[in-house]
Amino acid sequence: MAGGKEIKTKIASVQNTQKITAAMEMVAASKMRRAQDQMFATRPYAQRIADVVSHIASSHAEYKHPFLIERPVKRAGIVAVSTDRGLCGGLNTNMFKKALNHIGDLDDQGIEIEVATFGTKALGFFKRIGAKVIAETSHVGDSPEIGQIIGPVQALLTKYEEGEIDVIYLISNEFVNTMTQQPWMTQLVPVQPAEDKELSHHWDYIYEPDAREVLDGVLERYIESLVYQAVVENVACEMAARMLAMKNATDNAGAMIDELQLIYNRERQASITQEISEIVGGAAAV
Amino acid sequence: MSTIQVEIVSAEEQIFSGQALMVYAPAVMGEVGIAPRHTPLISPLKPGEVRLDMGDGKEEFFFISGGILEVQPHLVTVLSDTAIRAHDLDEAAALEAQKRAEDALADQQSDLDVAKAKAELAAAAAQIAAIKKLKKK
Numbered sequence: 001m002a003g004g005k006e007i008k009t010k011i012a013s014v015q016n017t018q019k020i021t022a023a024m025e026m027v028a029a030s031k032m033r034r035a036q037d038q039m040f041a042t043r044p045y046a047q048r049i050a051d052v053v054s055h056i057a058s059s060h061a062e063y064k065h066p067f068l069i070e071r072p073v074k075r076a077g078i079v080a081v082s083t084d085r086g087l088c089g090g091l092n093t094n095m096f097k098k099a100l101n102h103i104g105d106l107d108d109q110g111i112e113i114e115v116a117t118f119g120t121k122a123l124g125f126f127k128r129i130g131a132k133v134i135a136e137t138s139h140v141g142d143s144p145e146i147g148q149i150i151g152p153v154q155a156l157l158t159k160y161e162e163g164e165i166d167v168i169y170l171i172s173n174e175f176v177n178t179m180t181q182q183p184w185m186t187q188l189v190p191v192q193p194a195e196d197k198e199l200s201h202h203w204d205y206i207y208e209p210d211a212r213e214v215l216d217g218v219l220e221r222y223i224e225s226l227v228y229q230a231v232v233e234n235v236a237c238e239m240a241a242r243m244l245a246m247k248n249a250t251d252n253a254g255a256m257i258d259e260l261q262l263i264y265n266r267e268r269q270a271s272i273t274q275e276i277s278e279i280v281g282g283a284a285a286v
Numbered sequence: 287m288s289t290i291q292v293e294i295v296s297a298e299e300q301i302f303s304g305q306a307l308m309v310y311a312p313a314v315m316g317e318v319g320i321a322p323r324h325t326p327l328i329s330p331l332k333p334g335e336v337r338l339d340m341g342d343g344k345e346e347f348f349f350i351s352g353g354i355l356e357v358q359p360h361l362v363t364v365l366s367d368t369a370i371r372a373h374d375l376d377e378a379a380a381l382e383a384q385k386r387a388e389d390a391l392a393d394q395q396s397d398l399d400v401a402k403a404k405a406e407l408a409a410a411a412a413q414i415a416a417i418k419k420l421k422k423k
Contacts, residue, residue, distance in 0.1 A: 038298070041298060041299040041300065042297060042298060042299070044293070044295045044299075044300040044303075045295040045296060045297045045298075045299075045300075045365060046297075048293065048295055048356075048363050048365060049354075049365055052328070052354075052356050052363070052365075056328075116383070116387075117387070123387075123390055127390070133387045133390070134384055134387055135380065135383035135384045135386070135387050136383060136386045136387035136390055137383055137386065138386075145298065145368065146297040146298060146367075146368055147368070147379075150376055150379045150380075151376075151379035151380050151381075151382055151383030151384075152380075152383040154376050154377070154379060154380035154383075155380040155381075155383055155384050158377075158380060203326055204326070205326045205327055205328040205356075205357075206325060206326065206327045206328070207328055207329070208313060208314075208315055208327060208328070208329035209314060209315055209329075213314075213330065214328050214329060214330060214354075217330045217354055218328070218354055221297075221354065221365065221367075224297070225297050228297050
C-alpha cells in the first residue's frame with residue numbers, strides 16, 4: 001500500500017487543525033459573551049447623552065455650535081472600525097465593500113476623503129486603496145476603553161473645526177445577532193440628532209458657565225460615545241463572526257477526515273487483496 | 287419628603303441609578319446642590335466627588351474625573367468621564383494617533399532605527415568583551 005502512510009499523515013494534520021479551530025470557536029464564544037455584556041453596559045450613557053443632544057438641538061440656544069451646522073461638502077472624513085485579527089469570516093470584507101461603495105459615490109461628486117482607522121485590517125485596506133489615513137489606532141484589545149478612541153476622533157474633529165473637512169462618517173459593523181452582523185454607516189458630524197419624542201419644548205437649560213462651553217463638552221463626548229459604541233460593538237461582531245467561521249472550519253475538517261479515512265480504508269483493502277492474489281498466484285506457479 | 291431620580295453613567299457602564307433627596311456635584315463654577323424640582327440645568331463637571339443624600343443621614347459618594355451634569359425637574363444625570371480629560375491631553379492623543387498612521391504608512395524601516403540598533407549592538411558587544419576580560423583576570 002503505497003499512499004497509506006501519506007494518507008495517515010494527512011489525517012493527523014487535519015485532526016490537529018480541527019483541534020485548533022474547535023478551541024478557537026470556544027474561545028470566541030466566551031469572549032463574545034463578554035463583549036456583548038460590555039456592549040449593553042455602554043447603552044445607558046449613549047442613550048442619556050443622545051437625549052441631551054437631541055434636546056439641545058431642538059432648544060433655542062442663542063449659540064449654534066459648528067458641529068450642528070450643515071455646510072457644503074468639499075472634503076469628507078471617515079472613521080472606519082475594523083478588527084485587528086483575521087479568521088472572522090467576511091466581517092471586514094463586507095464592511096470594506098460598503099466603505100468602497102460610499103467612497104465611490106463621494107468620488108463621483110468630486111469629494112476627497114481622509115480616514116481615521118481602528119484596527120490593523122482597516123489600516124491595511126485604506127493603505128492599499130491609497131486613501132489618506134490621517135490617524136490610526138490598533139490593538140485596542142477585547143475590552144476597549146474610551147481613552148483609546150479619543151485620539152483618532154479628535155484628529156478628525158480638529159480638521160472639521162478648522163474647515164478642512166465638512167462631514168465625518170462612521171463605518172462599522174452592527175451586531176444584529178450571533179448569526180448576523182452587517183456593515184453599518186452613519187453620519188457623525190454635523191450631528192443629526194434623533195427626533196425628540198415631545199417636539200414642543202418651550203423650555204431650555206440654564207447653561208453654566210455658558211452655552212458654548214457646555215455644548216463643546218457635550219457634543220464632543222456624544223461623538224466619542226458613538227465611536228466608542230461602534231468599537232465595542234465591533235468586538236462583539238468579531239467574536240461572533242469568528243465563532244461561526246471556526247465552527248464551519250471544524251465541521252469541514254470533520255468531513256475531510258471522514259473522506260480521507262474512507263480513502264485510506266479502500267487503499268488498505270486493495271493492498272491486502274493484491275497481496276492475497278499474489279500469494280495465490282505464487283502458490284499455483286510452484 | 288420628595289426625592290429625585292439620579293443616574294450616574296460612564297461611557298463604559300452604568301454606575302448608579304436610584305432615588306436621592308439631594309445631589310451635590312462639583313460643577314466647574316463651584317459645587318452645586320440639586321434638590322427635587324430643580325430648574326433644568328446643564329453644566330460641565332470638574333474632577334471631584336458626587337455626593338448623594340439618601341436620607342436617614344446616609345450618604346453615597348462617587349469619585350468622577352470630570353463629566354457633564356444634566357438636571358431636569360425629576361431627573362439628575364451625571365455623565366461621568368472615565369478617562370482624565372484636558373484639552374492638552376486630548377490634543378496629545380490626537381497627535382499620537384496621527385503619528386502612528388504616518389509611521390504605518392511610511393512602512394519601511396527608517397535608517398535612523400537601523401543606526402540606533404547598530405549603536406546598541408556595538409555597545410552590548412563592548413560590554414560583553416569587558417565582562418570576559420574581567421572574568422579572565
